[in-house]
Amino acid sequence: MRKSIAIDMDGVIADEVVQLLTWYERHYGLKIHPNELSGRSEDEVVPEKDAYTKFTKMAGFFRTMPLMPGAVESVKKLSAQYDIYIVSAAMQYPHSLSEKREWLGANFPFISWRNIIFCGDKSIIGTDYMIDDHIKNLDYFKGKTIMFHAFHNVNHNHHTRVNNWDEVLTLMDSGF
Incomplete structure (x- = not known):
């Protein structure tokens, strides 16, 4: 078996990280490099705490x-x-x-x-x-x-x- x-x-x-950071830069104008995230919690990825939730509700976030x-x-x-x-x-x-x-x-x-x-x-x-x-x-x-x-x-x-x-x-x- x-x-x-x-x-x-x-x-x-x-x-998911590249997607989040790409969308964040597009919507908020701030570029964050993935290397800057090491050791952070998921709540500390971007300054606007609701950005991820906002993006997940937008058409195309998961599809692309x-x-x-x-x-x-x-x-x-x-x-x-x-x-x-x-x-x-x-x-x-x-x-x-x-x-x-x-x-x-x-x-x-x-x-x-x-x-x-x-x-x-x-x-x-x-x-x-x-x-x-x-x-x-x-x-x-x-x-x-x-x-x-x-x-x-x-x-x-x-x-x-x-x-x-x-x-x-x-x-x-x-x-x-």
Whole structure:
């Protein structure tokens, strides 16, 4: 029986940080470089605390997120050996559901709609592995956890960390 991997969307296959900072500069005129964010909490990314919530309600925010480098090729390689599920806690932003589905269809057409899970609480996910950037999702997961590097998790080390998709492939090839 094939093992399964739950892969988070925002911050893992979709570059949410680049999207937020691009939209922030466009709407507020202030350029913030991703390197400036290391160690900050998500509430400290931009000076206007409501900017992210505002952007998530705007048409196109989720639909036009850039891909994380290497994500498509890596997920495609992993899908040859594992059952892949894209899992997003999208219920926090219910207006994002259609845009996220469209984004996945455009960028990951090889992932069946049956393997896309939009939920509120990822602790219900029962795959063998989970790749996520949020500690809150990894801490309650019962399988093996892989923490995808993000500015908000740099001070945590209680999950296996990967910095990019090449490292994910290397880790999974190692028999992790």
